Amino acid sequence: MARLIALILCFVLLSAPTFTIAQQSSPSNSPDATAIQRVIESQIEAFQRDDAAMAYGYASPAIQRIFLNPAIFMQMVRSGFLPVYRPQSFEFQELVLIDGEIVQQVLF
Numbered sequence: 001m002a003r004l005i006a007l008i009l010c011f012v013l014l015s016a017p018t019f020t021i022a023q024q025s026s027p028s029n030s031p032d033a034t035a036i037q038r039v040i041e042s043q044i045e046a047f048q049r050d051d052a053a054m055a056y057g058y059a060s061p062a063i064q065r066i067f068l069n070p071a072i073f074m075q076m077v078r079s080g081f082l083p084v085y086r087p088q089s090f091e092f093q094e095l096v097l098i099d100g101e102i103v104q105q106v107l108f
Helices: 002-013 029-047 054-057 063-068 070-080
Strands: 091-096 101-107
Touching: 029 091, 029 101, 054 101, 063 091
Parallel strands: none
Antiparallel strands: 091 101
16 A cells, blocks of 8 residues: 555656745745645546546656657556546645655645
């Protein structure tokens, strides 16, 4: 279970665009925290509507280079990330800085 959550977390983090926030003790208080969560929510909503183009549009450039079009991307999500594709529920956890990168933890 922990491995699945970690794998999903990695997928979500790679799918979200990059945001920059000032170094601070609690990035969760950043105005960008809401923007980051909105992007993740929007991508999940696109998955739920089977809107491949929209979900792919929220993917990071690195993910788009790996999965060259929306159809390939959606197939990967359907086959490997069912809890993200069709979540029963999800909850935003802590937003943290790890090695200078913003990490939004999401529990599916």
